[in-house]
Amino acid sequence: MTARIYRPAKSAMSSGTATSQTWVLEFVNETGREVDPLMGWTSSDNTQAQVRMQFPTKEAAVEYASEKCIEAVVTEPKTRKPNVRPGGYGDNFATNRRGAWTH
Numbered sequence: 001m002t003a004r005i006y007r008p009a010k011s012a013m014s015s016g017t018a019t020s021q022t023w024v025l026e027f028v029n030e031t032g033r034e035v036d037p038l039m040g041w042t043s044s045d046n047t048q049a050q051v052r053m054q055f056p057t058k059e060a061a062v063e064y065a066s067e068k069c070i071e072a073v074v075t076e077p078k079t080r081k082p083n084v085r086p087g088g089y090g091d092n093f094a095t096n097r098r099g100a101w102t103h
Contacts, residue, residue, distance in 0.1 A: 001048060003027045005061045006075040022054045023061045025072065 003025050010020045029049035033042045055061040058074065065072035085091065 001027065001070055002030070003065060003070050003072045004075060005058065005065065005072050007058075007077040009077075020077075022056060023058050025053045025055065025061045025065060025070075027051050 005023060005025050007023050008020050010017045027046075027048040029044060029046050031044060031046050033044050035042055053061075053064075055064065062072065062074065064070075087094070091097070
């Protein structure tokens with residue numbers, strides 16, 4: 001039984017990173033999914049693939065995996081540079097603004 005430990009990426013629908021602060025332990029589906037010929041639903045024999053556990057830190061997730069004898073692969077997140085402008089949003093409406101209004 002193998003699992004992967006990773007930190008999920010932020011949602012593409014918002015700029016917030018609140019949901020990407022936890023670490024996730026997710027079991028890998030070792031068998032492929034099968035399509036039911038009558039209904040077209042997909043199914044699998046492996047119920048472990050439905051398990052998704054969240055941990056506050058990477059160390060907690062790795063410790064849990066080692067206690068339960070779960071072979072886990074840790075994937076480090078790719079960090080991105082923060083996009084912070086010096087003036088911020090309020091600088092768009094400054095009275096001493098120099099330059100053309102672009103939007």
